Amino acid sequence: MKAKVTISFKPGVLDPQGRAISHALAGLGFEGVGDVRQGKVIELDLAETDAAKAREQVEAMCQALLANPVIETYAIELAK
Amino acid sequence: MKAKVTISFKPGVLDPQGRAISHALAGLGFEGVGDVRQGKVIELDLAETDAAKAREQVEAMCQALLANPVIETYAIELAK
């Protein structure tokens, strides 16, 4: 199956990239853009076919490597 | 409204970060992980309340700045 992990900064953590993007958009004349946050998406091809097991596996990957729990949160989506 | 833009490498463009993650996961003992791709998510707070107009606006932002058409594709999702 395929898994998609979305990783973002926890609320309150400074996101310099997001801020810079918001600035740049304003500079390009886009109006009405408020807060901008930038995160990562990681898409994985998994051999596992059982959804529950796959989720467990990806959860473990997030804890071990993909996300940094001190400053980041993550969300997992699965798809066939 | 809120908009979420997901930016990924075009198929065929080598993704060094995705490759490194796949290697690192294997090194950590995770089995059955095939291809891994890393992309970006950009979340925007928009003053615009009309979904069609918001989408148009975000589409323009992607063209102008958020994605690099030489190597990247993007997808837009809107939410209240």
Next chain:
Amino acid sequence: MKTAILLFPGTNREQDIIKAVTVAGGKRPSVVWHRDTALPEGTDLVVVAGGYSYGDYLRPGAMAARSPVLNAVRTFAADGGCVLGVCNGFQILTEAGILPGALVRNRGLQFICRDVNLVVGTEKSPFTGGYRKGQKIRLPVAHQDGNYTADAETLKRLEDEDRIAFRYADANGVVSDETCLNGSLRSIAGVLSENRRVLGLMPHPENSIEAGFGGTDGLPLFKSLLETLS
């Protein structure tokens, strides 16, 4: 030769370029702020210097490529002006569409600062006239996103039109995918525009202009520009 150096928030090698141009015998370049909309009267050469314009946020060079001064540079280049983009400058020129391709994260993901061997791909340009085709030179690199990529068609055109200015090589001057330090396709370290008046390269010729401070293999590039443009 009248040189203008672009200064974006986050540019950090502008002084190195100023030094290189003056050591090569040129007049002290003027510095152009990113919000300016015009280049100084009579500019012969625009240099887009290295650094981290806008913090490299979003993508290296992405925001600088959309700043007001880049419109002036685009027009200048279209009119046949000479433009040199080094490192982040190369990234900016590709982001702006002035040069083809894109630069992504190094194959090993890490920042790499070291001297590398390069082979000169062509001597037919205002930048490379001081070298011989096939000549092996040594310049430092200092980048994290120097992995050159482009579609097959673009790569073929670059090769057919003799627009690959420099390639990474090993100590013997052999070019190969395995020894290419950052994963660049065809080991590309620098490319020329169609009219050969715009050069983008990842290595830093400006940090190789004095014996004892990184060698002198970068000097011919600036001397060649001076000769062509004076």
Next chain:
Amino acid sequence: MWRHRRPAPVQIPSGDAVVSKTVPYAEGIDANVVRDHGLSESEYETVLSIMGRAPNLLELGIFSVMWSEHCSYKSSKKWLKTLPTQAPWVVHGPGENAGVIDIGDDLVAVFKMESHNHPSYIEPYQGAATGVGGILRDVFTMGARPVANLNALRFGAPEDPNTRHLVSGVVSGIGGYGNCVGVPCVGGEVNFHPGYNGNILVNAMTVGVAKRDRIFLSAAAGVGNPVVYVGSRTGRDGIHGATMASTEFNEGSEEKRPTVQVGDPFTEKLLIEACLELMATDAIVSIQDMGAAGLTSSSFEMASKGGLGVVLDLERVPMREDGMNPYELMLSESQERMLMVLKPGREDLARSIFEKWELEFAIIGHLTDTGRMELRWHGETVGDLPIDPLAQASPEYDRPWQPTVPARPASMAGVDSITWQEALLKLLSSPDGASRRWIWEQYDYLVGGNTMQRPGGDAAVVRLEDAPSKALAMTADCTPRYVEADPVMGGRQAVAEVWRNLTAVGAVPLAITDNMNFGNPEKPRIMGQFVGACQGIRDACLALDFPVVSGNVSLYNETNNQAIPPTPAIGGVGIVSCDKVVDLAFKAEGQPVLLLGA
């Protein structure tokens, strides 16, 4: 920053006699809240006597950070004062943001080393990155353009699974920040030892150069002058970080992790350029970076040094999030911020420069002659504290210490003998002896075009932009196992090694900065290591005429009661004429190789 001037420590009452039966607390505060703020009972008694009433939460928070080990140097001051700090070439010794030495040609070198150990263990990339950011600010605050960075790193055993992750995070964090800011990282040192498994050390050093007559200090002056905030906005970062750096780690604290600050090197680069641009005018009276304990320590230090008072209107502080309160604003450790006092009438000039660089600029208060810190929130006074007792006269402890009995030389009996070829290979391949190239290649050591000796030699050499026939030499060294075996000898050795590394490139050594990394000072054995190392450093500095001009102390580097090996990292700076610089490469075949020394 530790200081020697005007030490009029508050008398800390000792023993249970002082803990009165009816300790007064303000509303919402009790003994637990006081303890959570890291204040001992006797310290709280002193707070009461200074205030003449029970402090509210905001005031308590301020005492807590100001009197934390990190800010007050309460355990170490007594011994730091014994270090030699003077020489004819010393312009400013300890007490300012960084040390300043005369290097001729109307130029000065400004330098300091600082630790970011605890944050780097919790979040290696951001911890190390913000460490680099902090030390850079200490240097450019004084008007100097940073010309070089160095770093002294200690990690746990290479076999420890965590070590790999920490090393790669720390190294890329240092590179990520310094490379972006455009300051070449030219040297450092790395050790591996199981004693650092739970407490890595990340010590960062910055060297800057300024014109001798253009040095900026932090002492506030001029009643009525505006107090100005510049840089990034304030968020809820690292609240209690300074207190954390002063408490021992235990199992639970990994859960309790306070928010780690995220560094923004791009903003730092803009801040450097904007500050140096403003410094070229006559607008600044005094300036101080907001480091650990942010707005609190910067405002108190500036006022205390100037013998003045301050009124701050906290609602004017640029904020990153909605709903922030005075407590958070005063204690936040958001990065890339500075506080300045401007000459009256220069506000618009300053504002235009910071706006040009797209940075925040806000007038948040003014100086008074009251000697008090008055904190206002939308016009209402929410905190009112005397400045001196918190700053200059913070507590000073003479902690019990026990001298280390120097270890006896190890016996050679039972040691296998191996051939010298095997021994050489073993040495070369040991984690402590192996090449550090894989580290320094991740640092931009070339930017600026003045790097004469790159990493890999005895000391780095960087040419002076404004006096191009001369160069600065710099190095960072310490051998913790020597200090552990014999703190006095180990302290001497570290200074001597710095001296040797500088002379080995042809330089005249001028002065040092020190970064004292030790365990829990409340343990006499650890305190003894600290005292011994100070004695050793002192001995060597006196013998070599090599003063200490700045420094930093990091204590409580312990996990589960296990202290790190004592690590007084020494950073040294010297001056050399460019045509006298030598490196370590063999130059030609057939040349003789000499062995010198005792």
